[in-house]
Amino acid sequence: MRKLSLAIYWHMHQPVYEIEGTYLMPWARLHAVKDYLDMILFLEKFPKLKLNFDVVPALIDTVIDYINGKHDIHSELTVTDVSNMNDDEKAFVLNNFFSSKFETMIFRSENYKNLYQKRFSRDVCNIEDFSSQEISDLMALFNLVWIDSVHYHRYPKLQELWDKQYNYTLEDRKEIINIHREIMKEIIPTYKKYVTEGRIEMTTSAYYHSILPILIDLKASTKSTHTTEGLPSTWGMLDDARAQVKKALDRVEEIMGTRPKGFWPPELCLGPKTLGLLAKEGIEWTISDEGILSDSINFDFVRDFKGNLNDPYHLLKVYEYQTKTAPIDVIFRDRSIANLINFEYAGIDSKMASNDLFDKIKVIQNKLLVSPDDSHLLTIALDGENCWENYQNDGNEFLSNIYQMIENDETLETVLITDYIKEDKYKKALNKIHSGSWIDKTFQYWVGEATKNKAWMYLKETKDIFESFAKENKENPNLELAHRELMIAEGSDWFWWYGELNNSGQDYVFDYMYRERLKNVYILLGLEYPSYLDESLITKVETPFKHPTRT
Numbered sequence: 001m002r003k004l005s006l007a008i009y010w011h012m013h014q015p016v017y018e019i020e021g022t023y024l025m026p027w028a029r030l031h032a033v034k035d036y037l038d039m040i041l042f043l044e045k046f047p048k049l050k051l052n053f054d055v056v057p058a059l060i061d062t063v064i065d066y067i068n069g070k071h072d073i074h075s076e077l078t079v080t081d082v083s084n085m086n087d088d089e090k091a092f093v094l095n096n097f098f099s100s101k102f103e104t105m106i107f108r109s110e111n112y113k114n115l116y117q118k119r120f121s122r123d124v125c126n127i128e129d130f131s132s133q134e135i136s137d138l139m140a141l142f143n144l145v146w147i148d149s150v151h152y153h154r155y156p157k158l159q160e161l162w163d164k165q166y167n168y169t170l171e172d173r174k175e176i177i178n179i180h181r182e183i184m185k186e187i188i189p190t191y192k193k194y195v196t197e198g199r200i201e202m203t204t205s206a207y208y209h210s211i212l213p214i215l216i217d218l219k220a221s222t223k224s225t226h227t228t229e230g231l232p233s234t235w236g237m238l239d240d241a242r243a244q245v246k247k248a249l250d251r252v253e254e255i256m257g258t259r260p261k262g263f264w265p266p267e268l269c270l271g272p273k274t275l276g277l278l279a280k281e282g283i284e285w286t287i288s289d290e291g292i293l294s295d296s297i298n299f300d301f302v303r304d305f306k307g308n309l310n311d312p313y314h315l316l317k318v319y320e321y322q323t324k325t326a327p328i329d330v331i332f333r334d335r336s337i338a339n340l341i342n343f344e345y346a347g348i349d350s351k352m353a354s355n356d357l358f359d360k361i362k363v364i365q366n367k368l369l370v371s372p373d374d375s376h377l378l379t380i381a382l383d384g385e386n387c388w389e390n391y392q393n394d395g396n397e398f399l400s401n402i403y404q405m406i407e408n409d410e411t412l413e414t415v416l417i418t419d420y421i422k423e424d425k426y427k428k429a430l431n432k433i434h435s436g437s438w439i440d441k442t443f444q445y446w447v448g449e450a451t452k453n454k455a456w457m458y459l460k461e462t463k464d465i466f467e468s469f470a471k472e473n474k475e476n477p478n479l480e481l482a483h484r485e486l487m488i489a490e491g492s493d494w495f496w497w498y499g500e501l502n503n504s505g506q507d508y509v510f511d512y513m514y515r516e517r518l519k520n521v522y523i524l525l526g527l528e529y530p531s532y533l534d535e536s537l538i539t540k541v542e543t544p545f546k547h548p549t550r551t
Helices: 027-036 038-044 057-067 073-078 087-096 110-120 132-145 150-154 156-164 170-196 212-216 238-256 272-280 290-297 335-347 350-370 392-408 417-423 450-472 479-489 492-497 507-524
Strands: 004-012 051-055 200-203 285-289 319-322 327-333 377-383 412-414
Touching (some): 004 027, 004 417, 038 150, 038 170, 038 392, 057 170, 073 087, 073 132, 132 156, 132 170, 156 170, 170 200, 238 272, 238 479, 327 417, 335 350, 350 392
Parallel strands (some): 051 200
């Protein structure tokens, strides 16, 4: 049987939730203690395993902020004496500290489950219905269930805190948050260790996870969207697209000690001008989805009723695309496998799920007997954090099982992507690249809908004001800070949640953060911001966002 190489590639990303020194959402911290470290600690159990990780630079900055003592609203309330909380703060706890998956997180704790049922068993819940002790327990358990189980063995105090279950004190809650910070302190050194040992490859993405094809060429990006009404008639964002790439490379090199050779384009969005920009910045390779490859080489990836590709050959090759300045290599992931891990396997027994994935890998390998080439790369690439909360025990059994089976099979190998590409003698020429994302092979989830388009118009107007001001005030000390706010506003997440297609349940918070970023550009430059930035872009009725403030 011909050897099959596996590129297992995990992408880690959260937007910038910070406003005026406080993070308005806790997800970067909670995923840090649930995913960012334990996902790499699997290398301790499997000595032959090699993995590839992409971490968005803004997320690295966020982790460092937490290490240096910054809080999100949730953690700040957690370390606050309940007797000193006002009603707004208690209401915030009761409305936000049940944001855990019930089946895999809340259900594990009898007390947390009882508090959940008490909170949601009636249509109207009053603050007075919950005692100070119940609010204290709720905050403690919320922060405990997000910690991956591997850390309970690494931090013995955690098990003691978990076993308590009731009557948590302020000191207990402070200890939990301190342990969160201790876990986060390990993340960067652990990644650096395994990069140095050649066990992982570290790549980067646009600094603030912006959709590069849209920034580079708005007109080309809206060809397959619903409407261009409300979009700017001129654009001029190429310089910021370039900055998102260059600053990302510089930051990861500064933190990790080595400059990335690979680049994960946010949402796997590519186009010819994006590849040209990446090549010009020295990127050697990048990645996209099988749908983009299908339209680029005019080949339909047909699957049987079990989801197996009839002909996997074209998906297992490295492609070389020639830009005006330099060639750049492109690999394409198997979308079906990514979707199974993301959306399907969590609902079945972990052993059955890992066996099914291994079988699919072997079916692909068996079909290589007729291949004219000796090397083939199966790319399993997806978000490395958000799906695991749907799995029992945070996906540990599933990942352990599949890693074990791969490691025990001498005809399979896991590889670092750069190493594989350097040795590959069977590259294929890619004569064109279809412009699109992993979803529907278009950009419609970020542009081309009325509310999304209005948000882009706000961004463009702010960009124009910034550039005009910068030309006349080149020595202004706040220019760099204002430009940072602008670049954060270019991130994909704000546009993802605006308008139709997606709903986070907290769209009003994302809307608030987006408008605050644009306001900050004006404020930092000493200018009056336009009044429309005080008005929500969300038209449907939702609770307006108001985070609790201490009086």
